[in-house]
């Protein structure tokens with residue numbers, strides 16, 4: 071057998087394996103592997119994890135998954151009543167591993183950067199330390215590229231990028247100066263931060279931006295653990311609050327969640343990524359997982375760009391449940 075046959079066979083085998091991953095897994099291989107054979111979420115028991123945007127969706131699901139394993143929590147968002155409900159659910163799901171003082175409700179508007187230090191002080195006053203910050207609060211977008219008002223670009227970046235960076239810098243400085251140089255920062259990014267998706271140009275750019283900022287933190291401060299978690303479509307109510315092309319306008323619609331990852335599964339995978347300190351991971355039901363793998367292989371990506379129309383990509387994005395307005 072010549073070199074070409076061996077090389078060709080190995081190449082085909084490699085892609086055969088990859089295609090199997092694309093079809094059967096709902097996340098990247100490393101994350102799936104760790105969810106089965108990695109360290110348990112229980113290794114985080116007793117640690118203090120601060121989750122922003124914990125009142126609903128992925129943040130809430132992550133909180134519940136961590137609470138089941140006795141992880142102490144700081145729950146932040148703007149709506150106090152919802153945070154109180156999440157706290158109750160966390161205490162219930164922890165089956166006695168957590169008492170009421172182990173879950174701190176810390177209402178905050180993350181856009182008020184000047185209050186970040188004050189909120190962090192409350193965390194330290196209550197628990198005496200912080201082990202992991204999870205930057206999860208954020209809003210998505212539905213808008214045509216050419217119609218997006220520059221104010222929307224600014225507002226979305228203010229929330230999804232600048233507020234995240236500001237809070238993270240407050241915490242990273244604490245890790246470096248008062249925590250022996252160690253600590254863990256995580257971000258709920260998106261597959262829109264790994265690939266290009268239609269109808270969300272500002273959001274896509276914002277998630278690429280945070281991925282780049284946190285990637286730079288990894289190379290600059292190797293002692294700080296960074297987890298960039300990139301979900302595909304997840305069944306939450308995020309479209310209610312999503313930006314459009316106009317300032318101060320929200321999409322204001324529920325999605326029908328036929329082909330989306332459940333928030334529970336997403337929260338579990340996120341908790342696995344935290345426990346195993348996975349730097350970069352993603353999740354999503356077929357064909358999202360496949361498209362992310364392909365987007366990381368530029369040759370295949372170019373082929374797929376010719377094959378998939380904007381409408382098809384949009385349908386995948388919406389979990390095959392495109393609303394009339396978005397068609």
Ligand SMILES: NC(=O)c1ccc[n+]([C@@H]2O[C@H](COP(=O)([O-])OP(=O)(O)OC[C@H]3O[C@@H](n4cnc5c(N)ncnc54)[C@H](O)[C@@H]3O)[C@@H](O)[C@H]2O)c1
Pocket residue numbers: 122123124125126127128129146147148149178179180181206207208209210229258259260261300301302303304305306307308309311
């Ligand atoms: N649902 C998806 O399909 C999906 C996919 C990829 C990434 N994400 C990301 O996941 C994260 C959570 O989204 P979700 O789907 O759970 O939606 P969600 O609307 O249920 O959660 C968003 C959370 O952010 C909070 N928040 C928004 N603005 C805030 C502010 N100014 N101050 C404080 N808190 C604020 C909300 O109160 C809420 O708790 C977001 O960063 C989003 O970009 C979602």
